[in-house]
Amino acid sequence: MNPWSAISIGLKEIWANKFRSLLTMLGIILGVSSLVAMSALVKGMEHGMKEALVAIGGVEKIRIDPEDIPAEQRHLEDQAVGCTIRDVYALQRSAPLIKLVTPEMRGMGYLHLTRGDREVDWASVVGTWPSALEMNEHVVEHGRMFNELDEENAWNVCVIGTGIRDQLFGSPEEAGREIIPIGESINIKGQPFRIIGMFQRYESEQEQKERELAKHQPKQQETGPARRRGWGNRGRGGYVFSAKNKTLYMPLSTMWAKFRQGGSGTNAVPDPRLSALLVKVADVELMEPALQQARNVLMHTHKGIEDFEFETQESWAEEITLRIRNARLSGGMIAAISLLVGGIGIMNIMLASITERIREIGIRKSIGATGADVFVQILMESVVIALLGGLAGLLASFGLVRFLGLLSPTENTPVITVTAMTLAFTFSAAVGVLAGLVPAFKAARLHPIQALRYE
């Protein structure tokens, strides 16, 4: 008997017992859809966890900070040069495992941002190169980033984040419209700067959803005296986004010339040391060799004085991986159990069904069906039930995910992945085979005469 006729016999048998088959399938449908939905939820969670990590530049980003000279090299202190722009060039030249190097220089003391009577409570004011955009995953939405010309002339230009705009010009929520302050002027520690560009608004998916939701709902009336409501509702990694929105970039040379006037006397050269070097490795898998390479290069430019240290986001990434794995494991376990229960349901029904059909099996055997034919027929019935249930489960999972989305609209959007669907479908097929084995074996072993005589 060819497999197609086995499948068509299976389908007929299922069609003949529609209601019973549907009930049997329900177990598989629930199992598959919960497996897919569970994995979609975890995937959404993973996106939510990773978006903050991505927002600060991803795992590939390594920060090189100046560090105190180690005790055993203290006597070489007067020869130490610190982190300088030479390190940047050296790394670009000699460290092939590092694909991007960006210098970062901050002002001496806090650089106060003001405009008229408005001021910014806190901001990250950094002098850097245009490559900082790629390094820190910034996107200039309005205007432009400064270029080599701005750098060359150390012009007073800056690119700001929306958080700074909100505090100096007013947020879209206050103003009722988006203010784009390109061409406007602000003061940085008393010096006038022209805004030439503004980044896009960075926010987590959850914050964005909450904002979208708030748009359509009437604003809740504040009750009681007006007050600040503290730091709640920041969400996981929410501070990463609010900090990123309060970034101000200016050309490195501008920062050096205008805000590094340390020391005393008119001839004093501004301090050329960098606040940090940011590098991106070409391949996360080669993180350690890349670090080794960078260290070798820097030890050379620093004359063997180890006055720097590396900082990576590995532990953050590892923590995310760990948490996702745990969530996936526990969720998958529950879904797998429900799929297993579905399989037991199939086996139960198949056993009942072959007892009902002993005579049929006897007839089939008497006209020439082999044990293998009967085995395949019963197994196929079980597999067909499981596969139909699996398919229906995949369809149901879309509905389930949508339903879950309606329940908690601000949660990270569940993402149904092809992998999860394939996995769940494969599982349902495997469950069908496993559930069909015992009944099929029992049916195949029936003796034709005894089966024919069975009443």
Added chain:
Amino acid sequence: MALIELRNVSKIYRLGGEEIRALDGVSLDIESGEFISIIGPSGSGKSTLMHILGCLDSPTSGAIKLDGVSIHDVSARELAAIRNKKIGFVFQFFNLLPKLNVLQNVELPMVYSGSFARDRRERAMQALKLVELENRAKHRPMQLSGGQQQRAAIARALVNNPKIIFADEPTGNLDSHTGEIILELFRKLSQEGRTIALVTHDPEIAAVTPRRIEIRDGKISKHLDPKLAGLDRVDSEHAARNMEQSAGTPTSAAN
């Protein structure tokens, strides 16, 4: 060479330490084209004989040759293939599958012999024509009368062109008129040259066949064979006595 050769075949069942000899040293030849009946009261061993002849069961001892092939120590799988290709069964209770229509029931043996769908349909329709049931092809067995169901079952038995057809009490579940029609159909098939073995407890039904074998207590007690001109010699006193007793029963012209 005979189509079926049975040599000293015994079938012994063990029920709780007790030995039951369902068949006891039976030897029998069936030639191709013969129309034969196996007759005996219930419990005589005639069904066991038919099961062994029909390769549904294997004997405890003795040798069978079917169509020149020795059926000895063959696997269940090979027995199934023999049943499929060389043997057709007609049962007392028709044994059609209720969920399939008549055509699908008739096609079933060909499903297991692996014929192509178009071929299956064509041959099944031919077989249905032979039993004059072609206009009921799409009906379910339950929508047919008993006689029609039995004719469908005969069509199913014929469809793979078997060497021999076994009919186990084919009229047992039918009224006498319908039974006549079925027997007439068997006679017609026999005249077309098919080998048919009727198994029955009813001497009247056995009377339609030229050759008759009577089974009692697992042994052939009487053997009427037209070729032996009624002088069949089963060397047992018991059989001889029986033959005398049955002299008055209606028998075929060959006697």
